Amino acid sequence: MTSPSVAVGTNWARVTGAPPQVGRVTPWASETVPDGSTTKKDETQLMCVTTNPVETIRLTNGLDLQYRESGDPRGQPVILLHGVTDSLRCWKPFTDVLPRAYRAIAVTQRGHGDSSKPKGDYGSAAFAGDLAALMDALGIQRAHIVAHSMSTWIAQRFVRDYAERVESLTLIAGFVTLAENDMVESLVFDIHAMGEAIDR
Numbered sequence: 109m110t111s112p113s114v115a116v117g118t119n120w121a122r123v124t125g126a127p128p129q130v131g132r133v134t135p136w137a138s139e140t141v142p143d144g145s146t147t148k149k150d151e152t153q154l155m156c157v158t159t160n161p162v163e164t165i166r167l168t169n170g171l172d173l174q175y176r177e178s179g180d181p182r183g184q185p186v187i188l189l190h191g192v193t194d195s196l197r198c199w200k201p202f203t204d205v206l207p208r209a210y211r212a213i214a215v216t217q218r219g220h221g222d223s224s225k226p227k228g229d230y231g232s233a234a235f236a237g238d239l240a241a242l243m244d245a246l247g248i249q250r251a252h253i254v255a256h257s258m259s260t261w262i263a264q265r266f267v268r269d270y271a272e273r274v275e276s277l278t279l280i281a282g283f284v285t286l287a288e289n290d291m292v293e294s295l296v297f298d299i300h301a302m303g304e305a306i307d308r
Contacts, residue, residue, distance in 0.1 A: 162196065164222075167241040171224040174216040175242070178203045183211040184275070185248045187239070190214075191257025191281075192295070195221035198256070213251075215242060217259070232265035240270050254278040261286060 188199040196214035203212045216223045255263035260282025
């Protein structure tokens with residue numbers, strides 16, 4: 109990984125046109141001090157990060173998915189998939205410190221947040237198809253896929269169906285198997301017990 113560039117205070121706003129926002133600094137970051145020399149900053153100090161707006165994109169299957177990009181638009185794509193009942197917002201602490209050489213894309217998947225909520229088909233193949241369609245819409249041929257919880261199941265299906273589009277796969281807190289898994293069966297029971305979706 110290459111070290112991310114760090115801008116301090118108003119310099120960041122002047123360079124990017126965006127107001128500075130505060131986040132955790134990585135240990136390899138540096139800053140220029142008043143005498144003109146450069147010093148290493150430790151990880152307890154702060155850095156400025158940008159937060160791009162959440163956008164909505166229409167897929168070829170008719171669904172609208174929300175997503176947020178950060179980092180270098182020309183960098184290696186890293187697609188971030190959230191767990192059940194979550195959204196793209198869960199990845200912000202991660203994208204705030206990811207080296208800016210990467211093109212990070214956090215997605216809110218079907219049935220979650222303000223993305224489309226179709227009446228049916230929440231199987232792994234449908235989610236994997238959404239991911240392929242999203243990559244097509246964003247002009248991405250191959251990407252690093254990072255998935256948490258429920259999305260580890262989706263990501264594994266994506267690798268099976270679209271292996272040529274996966275640069276690498278990172279699975280966080282996933283199930284070993286869904287078959288005869290008491291935790292999964294309990295979750296499915298609880299979800300069905302909630303009844304119809306509630307509009308905000």
